[in-house]
Amino acid sequence: MSDRLNRLLNMQKLRKTVWLLAVSRCWGAVSATSLPKPFGPFSPAMLTTQLVDYAHNAPFSPSDDIPRILGISIFYPTATNTTVATSYWPPENAAEDSEANIASGVNITHEKLLSLTVPLAPPNTSIAAPPANSSSSSWPVLLFSPALGEARFLYASLLRQISSNGFVVIAFDTAYDTNVFVLANGTVVQGNSTLDSISREAATISAEARAQDASFILNHTHESITSLIPGCKDTCLNTTNVGMFGHSIGGAASAAAILADSRIIGGINYDGALLGPVIQKGLNHRPFLIFGTQNQSRLDTGPLTTLTNWTTVWPRIKEAPKWWLLLNNSRHYTFSDLPLIAxxxxxxxxxxxxxxxxxxxxxxxxxxxxxxxxxxAFFKSVFTGKVQKLMKGGSKKWPEVVFDTVSLNEKIGKGGTGTDAQPVYSGAGAHSMDDRAVGVGKAIGMGLLALFLLEDT
Incomplete structure (x- = not known):
């Protein structure tokens, strides 16, 4: 890291230092609260690191010459059956999130946030060997980008559950467009406050910067990530064909990354806008899943659908399977760990x-x-080239998942044409979100902002 970068970042004020020490002294007064155990066949482990991309400047930083600083969380499958209680929140993030959007209007104390744990494989556990029936000798890799302003830690439970099903999940966030980012030296970098009223232009800049981040991570996986995973050799991870998904503006970033990088062969948008060149160019030959909240049907659009550009991009996703799914009784942050924490x-x-x-x-x-x-099920469809049974229509086991619209094409990534199917289900339950929640939700943290760009349209 350059001397100038260190000087600039060390100018950031260390907030809540004394207060955090007081919280740490109260640790014994609050009993630990564990999130659910992994339900997949593997017990995932987690490790974290930071990377610096000197080739790209950090959007929203106080100086034009500060490079991108990426925080990385890596979830990988292990062969052990042992799990240990692992702290969910780093102390600085617990403080920020409790003070800001998580505790707004509720009594989530800092101590309670710090008491949260997740069951994970013990540190330094070796990565498991890929399943014997795997078509590759390498683990499939998924990249994840969080909502604008949100730290990747708000998705730790969701991501390790996905990893437990046989994926290496690499989540990343960056300084200045995250509410609080802690450097390796302990310096706390606050997010840019101007993002509280983000414009469509700024949202597009963020999404496209994250797409660059995804390519940067893939370019440096073998030298900066593979070497950190115990037991992982050069061929341990498949970085030639990877998937990407994200929440809110992270979903927009996923689409932007798919368009920009041929190594990313399919992706999911969790309830986020679509921004930038993908609106006009679409995503030919790349399977894509739009996974939205209950009121965002394609054929009977809810109040947010037209703001996301989904209906514009949908017909431009061609020659590959595509899905528009809705999750009943959900809201924007259902696609994070917030409901589970509460x-x-x-x-x-x-x-x-x-x-x-x-x-x-x-x-x-x-x-x-x-x-x-x-x-x-989606990413297994992407990586195997065969649409999984679960992705072919509604499931009695999962009635809350609505196949609003689906276009299937078994020849994933190999051309062909798909024909839009009629909605499998369009019941009233898909449209029950009240208008009050839409209006009030606009103010809940920066992660929602990519969905509320009406002012610029």
Whole structure:
């Protein structure tokens, strides 16, 4: 890291230092709260690192010559059956998230956030060998980008569940477009406050910068990531054909990355806008899944659908399978760990709180499992070249997952033509989100902002 970069970043104020020390002294007063165990066949491990991309400047930074600084969390399958309780939140992130959007209108204390743990394989556990029936000797890799302003840590439970089903998941966030980013030297970098009222132009800049980040990670996987995973040799990870998914603006980044990098062969957009060149160019030959909340049907559009450019891009996803799925009884942050955290901590938001606009009465454990199940089925379809049975229509086991529209083509990535099917289901339950939640949800943290760009249209 350059001296100038260190000087600039060390100018950032270290917030809440004394307060965090006080919290650490209270640790013993709050019992640990564990999130659910992995339900896949593998026990995932997690490690974190940071990378610096000197070739690209950091958008939204206070100086034009600060390079991109990426925080990386790597979830990988192991062969052990042992799990250990691992802290969910780094202390600085727990402080920020409790103070900001998670605790707005609810009583989630800092101590409670710090008490959260996730069951993971012990540190330094070796990566498992790929399954014997695998078509490759390498593990499939998925990249993940979070909502604007949100740290990757808000998705740790969801991502390790996906990893437990046989994927190496690499989540990344960056300084300045994350609410709080902690450098390896302990310096806390605050997010750019101007993003609180982000424009369509700024949202597009963020999405396209994240697409660059995805390519940067793939370019440096073998030298900077493979070497960190115990037992992982040069051929351990398949970085030639990878998948990408993301939430909110991270979903926009996934589409942008697919368009820009031929190594990314399929992707998922969790309830996010589509921005930039992909609006006009589409995603030929690349399977894609739009996974939205209950009120965003293609043929009977809800209040947000037209703002996301989904209906514009949908017909431009050609010559590969594509899905438009809805998750009943969901809201924007159902596609994160927020509902699970609230449920496990026993948090009940008051009726007028901002958090109430992002929580439903759905069982958070089941919602997470539904997301994981369909995410895994989608990426198995992508990597095997054969559409999984679960992705061919509605499931009695998962009635809350609505196949709003689907266009199947078994020849994934090999050309062909697809014909839009009629909606499999269009029941009233898909459109029950109240207008109050839409309006109030606009204020719940920067992660929602990519969905609310009406002012610029």
């Amino acid at each position: 449920q496990k901590l026993g948090v009940k938001p008051n009726e007028t709180s901002l958090v109430a606009a992002q929580l439903t009465d759905a069982d958070a454990v089941r919602s997470e499992r539904a997301l994981v199940t369909y995410t895994v």
